[in-house]
Amino acid sequence: MENNNYSILLYYCYAQIEDPEAYREEHHLFCVENNIRGRIIISPEGLNGTVSGLKEDCERYMAYIHGDPRFAKTEFKIESHNKHAFAKIHVRVKPEIVHSSLRHIDPNVRTGKHLEPEEFKALKDQEDVVILDVRSNYEHELGRFKNAITLDIENFRDFPDKVKELEHLKNKKVLTYCTGGIKCEKASAFLLEQGFSNVYQLHGGIIKYGLEAGGEDFEGKCYVFDNRIAVDVNKVNPVVISTCHVCGTTCDRMVNCANPSCNAHLAICEKCGWELEGACSTECKEHPEKRPYDGTGYYQKNTNGYNPYKGLFRRQDKEKIKTTIHGQKDSRVGTDHQS
Numbered sequence: 001m002e003n004n005n006y007s008i009l010l011y012y013c014y015a016q017i018e019d020p021e022a023y024r025e026e027h028h029l030f031c032v033e034n035n036i037r038g039r040i041i042i043s044p045e046g047l048n049g050t051v052s053g054l055k056e057d058c059e060r061y062m063a064y065i066h067g068d069p070r071f072a073k074t075e076f077k078i079e080s081h082n083k084h085a086f087a088k089i090h091v092r093v094k095p096e097i098v099h100s101s102l103r104h105i106d107p108n109v110r111t112g113k114h115l116e117p118e119e120f121k122a123l124k125d126q127e128d129v130v131i132l133d134v135r136s137n138y139e140h141e142l143g144r145f146k147n148a149i150t151l152d153i154e155n156f157r158d159f160p161d162k163v164k165e166l167e168h169l170k171n172k173k174v175l176t177y178c179t180g181g182i183k184c185e186k187a188s189a190f191l192l193e194q195g196f197s198n199v200y201q202l203h204g205g206i207i208k209y210g211l212e213a214g215g216e217d218f219e220g221k222c223y224v225f226d227n228r229i230a231v232d233v234n235k236v237n238p239v240v241i242s243t244c245h246v247c248g249t250t251c252d253r254m255v256n257c258a259n260p261s262c263n264a265h266l267a268i269c270e271k272c273g274w275e276l277e278g279a280c281s282t283e284c285k286e287h288p289e290k291r292p293y294d295g296t297g298y299y300q301k302n303t304n305g306y307n308p309y310k311g312l313f314r315r316q317d318k319e320k321i322k323t324t325i326h327g328q329k330d331s332r333v334g335t336d337h338q339s
Ligand SMILES: [Zn+2]
Pocket: 244, 245, 246, 247, 248, 249, 268, 269, 270, 271, 272, 273
């Protein structure tokens, strides 16, 4: 039996943060002290994170966020897991919580109408409705809603440019979706700004739809930004839509190319994986720095000497850190911390 005593939390909150640097410090410390790992972005416009930890540690973490009046309305998507989904904790300050080139948009002022998973399910097959996937190629190639419109983009920041191609949908009901709902906050607002009249967004994204509505009509797997890489969401009518990058057989086994300078995220079948030793092409297979293939296609970054306190207390409290990290010297105290 699997022992799922860990949780994976996915969340975001658009809320003004006056001093992101100071808050980063505090937030990072809380994570370290409660053994929370993952990636968190803090910006003047809010918070965005995917983290993992023991269930009780995640409960404390959620209480910590909800306890701050700025983030009281934060919604968490909670999934169970049997271990940490991250090797490290990174808490970073960035200009936006999702790199979007839509910094002028504040979803707290205007955004598409939120649809709960069951509402989305009821609406999505109606005649005047189009479903719009706002995610990137490597994501929608692995899985997407049946009949969804997808965009040829490598990164969400290219979304605004592609909207020109959607002119003909201006008078339709447009239902946007993404992984956890965060991209839709700005994507749907942008569509409204461009003159689309009926814009809706799947609240909580594919992940919440899988948890609360069984994932019906989501075809393939959902790409996620933690060590799991891809997860199943459809418990009702699942199908596989992706194919092996090498031989073309139906396959949803996501790997990273073993050539570190390529590192492409691709579906590669078991057989081709072994034949190419984890590489996506013979060229990558011959690359001098190709990493050894263990059959998973996942390459853990070297965590030797990893210090989760790295980057903390760079402004003050240097004494405190010396005692907290038990004499372990952090040469970066007082210097830039971006890791
Ligand atoms: Zn293959």
